[in-house]
Amino acid sequence: MSRERYEMVVGLEMHVQLKTRTKAFCGCSTDFGAPPNVNTCPTCLALPGALPVLNERAVELGTRAALGLGCTINPTSVFARKNYFYPDLPKGYQISQFDQPLASGGSVLIGRTEKGADIKIGITRLHMEEDAGKSIHDRYPGATAIDLNRAGVPLIEIVSEPDIRSSADAGAYLRTLKQILQYLDVSDVSMEEGSLRVDANISVWPPGQTKLGTKTEVKYMNSFSAVERALEAELERQCALIDSVEQKREATTTVIFPSPIFGRCCWNRSGSTTHTRIFPSSRMREKRVSLRSSESHRAKWNS
């Protein structure tokens, strides 16, 4: 049985909606539960000629979250465009951060080993981005409905190091992170209202080894216990796969985890990498956000 011979290697990405009154690049309300497409304007509908204006409050809250996680705030961060086509992505690109994120390097203490040593999960980076809208596939037969109320809502993505070795650790990490964000008052951290989402990257290896197996990305899990169950299921699946065949090098595969909120979907949002281009900004606007007395952060974006 390989189940005992292998352990999971997990990195988690948490997408957290920031507690702002208005969206990241326009003045629309971020209220949850409004009738479809009510919280929209020329900018978040991507009407011809409309331009984004960065919400300073979003940068402040993102910065506060990063400081709370012990991250280093980068002196300058840059928003770029991730180009791909999808009906609930009105501009044809998502504004996000790539080469120069808001913050990097931090950690979360999730407990202690039996010998009393700290169990810390490293934070690779924390960056800002805007949410897409919502595609509703099961409302009208034969048609997909689009609700753009969420389009442009400010998010931070917190990317952990692949430091997690068990589903229990994953659960502990997520719960601790949620507590910290709650305490910092940067987000409502409600999975029900979609203000918190988690994606997991999992592969397996024999303990003590350094060569990782093929990575799987698990998305659209709607609760922390769902994450734990998904990781266990994925560990099982990968071990079985190793048992049955020689595992080949292949690209990341995306598994959509069944969820009552999102339903089982058969599409891959990002498409393949060949269709996703990152467009940086050339003549960017800067916004300086002051942190403590002497520090400030410059966020740059394209408009």
Place this chain on the structure above:
Amino acid sequence: MSVENFTMLGAADIASAVRAGDASPTEMVRASFNRARDIGAGHDELNIFLHSDQEASEHEAKSMQERLQSAADIGILAGVPVAVKDNIATLGLPTTCGSKILAGYVSPYEATAITRLRANGALVVAKTNMDEFAMGSSTENSAFGPTRNPHDVRCVPGGSSGGSAAAVAAGITPIALGSETGGSVRQPAAFCGVVGVKPTYGRVSRYGLVAFASSLDQIGVVGRTVDDAALGLESIAGFDKMDSTSSDAEVPVYRLSALGKPAPEVGAPDTEAMRIGRNPVALPPPPSAKTLEGIVIGKPREYFPDTLDTNIKDLCERALDRFRSMGATVRDISLPRSPLAIPVYYILAPAEASSNLARFDGVRYGLRVDSGKGLKAMYESTRSQGFGPEVTRRILLGTYVLSAGYYDAYYKKAQAVRTLIADDFRAVFTSGVNAIFTPTTPTPAFPVGAISDPYEMYLNDIFTVTANLAGVPAISVPIGRMRRLPVGGQVITAHFDEYTMFRVAYALEASLGQEAHQ
């Protein structure tokens, strides 16, 4: 002032008459529509307008009349009919960017520049024809047919703001808004014998200007005279919270009419001037040997190559002589990286366009071609049927240069060269040069259909595109004719120094007088 002379009136003349109660906004709107009809602006003739609605415009004029009677100040463009390029969002009239993909699209909001025009009393009478999504230099790339040059209907008016330049040249409006990404106001202004100004990047809000290449795009103004262009720019310039790249630098008064110019006398109509809509009356005070005292004009050798047409070279030399006779010093200078501008531009602009034009996907507005074969097929048919060949070419080019593996070789390198081109301008302007003078284009207007090779077409912008890459302001002023076709000269100044640009342009216009149109 008489409405009989409508095609010879400057914007300042119209506004002052309307404010004084000597003319009514309704008269001005009617005069504009009558002129459009008389000269043949319609689709089967010059094809200048894509959309207009005389009834709505007259209704708007009437309500302005009522406001005037209640003693409200209507503004510096009171009652002035203005034509607007079809890539600037307007309420009431469609905004199609000369593209099938936006046919019939009416914007539910308005561009800041338009709101400001209206706040200053202007009456938007028409949306003008253009190269699709502003991609082109002849207005032949419009999905709705080419515009013809009012000076010679066999020729193109230039582009991409060809409809706006033609509207002014044809005497339909004294002012028209255009837009520039790489010379798209100045080149058609030169081809049509009118004035075209591209302000400093950031001077005018881009909110409501449909994006082509965001780091280069800027709304510009076409005018019958330098004063018209100055008045137009002054009324739309300044910071806008809806455009983070708009500058909060103070906007000085540019218009000559504010510098104590006496009210112009309207002379007897000159039939030739009438035909092409020139305004020979709104001339500034006579220039003297002191008009440009202390001004240093740079003459960059890269813009006067040996291959430059001798007619154009001679007209430029005449203009430089006029600068000298008005007390300016002409200095030979070099902008060594300018010859790289065309290749740099044709990497950067398509790269940005490929991202900016992604929103035209058939989902929310505009054309949708859906044969029921799924989402991907809908995207493909909508975009391949909605976009014309030049737009398709540039989207493909832009997608290619941004794709992984080519990014460093093309996009990053072009970005670096762009900085060097801008550095050249900075070095010149910090070495004591106040303004740079060059020809606007290497040739006058060419016949419709004469240029089929895209690269040859791109070379039309060889002298203008550098100002967009560097972000500096530039203006094209008529400096004479060759083979009966207008030729333009270009004045470029440092960032946010439109004041000096207008000062030099006014002086040139005044000293050339009617020679600028002969």
